Amino acid sequence: MIAQILFALILLVAIYWFSRNLSTIIRNIRLGRDLSRTDRSGDRWMTMIRVALGQSKMVVRPVAGIMHIFVYVGFIIINFEVLEIMIDGVFGTHRFFAGLGPVYDFLIASFEVLALLVLVGVLVFLARRNILKLKRFWMREMTSWPRTDANIILITEVLLMTAFLTMNATDSVLQSRDFSHYIHAGSFPVSGLFAECFRDEQ
DSSP states (O other), rough: OHHHHHHHHHHHHHHHHHHHHHHHHHHHHTTSSOOOOOOOOHHHHHEEEEEETOGGGGGGGGGHHHHHHHHHHHHHHHHHHHHHHHHHHHHHSSSGGGGGGGHHHHHHHHHHEEEEEEEEHHHHHHHHHHHSSOOOGGGGGSSSSSHHHHHHHHHHHHHHHHHHHHHHHHHHHHHHHHTHHHEEEEEEEOHHHHHHHHHHTT
8 A cells, every 4th residue: 555655646746747847838839929720621630640640751761760660659559558557556456457368468568579679769869869979960959958858858768668678577577476466467578588587586
C-alpha cells in the first residue's frame, strides 16, 4: 500500500507538471492573431495527416527518416505499456492487460522490438548531434536552447526505453522463479536475452 501511495503521489505531481507546461504552450499559441482556416478543409486535413502523423518531411533523408519513424512510432505505441504501468502502480495489480492472452504476448514482444529500434535510432541521433556535429545541427538557429532541448528529449527517450526493457528483464526472471504474485504473461524477445545471465542464480 505504501508503494501504491508513493506511486500515486509521483503520478499526480507529473500530471500537474505536464498540465502546467501544456497551459503555457496553449497561452503562447493564443498570442497569435485570429485567422480563419476553414477553407479547403479536405486539403488541410490531408496535409496534417501526411506531415504531422505520417512524418513525410522526415523521409527526405532516407536513413535518418527511417530511424526517425522508428523513434516516432515506437514512442507513441509504447504508451500502451506506460498506461498499464500506471494502472499497476496505482491499484497494485501486475500486468493488468494480461487477460488479453496471446494478443498481450504479441504486443509486449512488439513493444520490445520497437524499444530496441528506438534506442538504436536515438543513440545514432545523439552521436550525429554531439560527436559527428553535423553542420545543420550547429547553425545559428540551432544554438543554445534548441540544441539543449533536442538532447534532453533524446536522453529522456534513452532512459524511458532502457527502463522499459530493464523492467521486462526483471519481470522475466521473477516469473521464471514462480513468485506467487508474478503471473506468467508477456513475451520478452529482447529483454529476455539480458535476463538469461541472471537465470543461473536461481
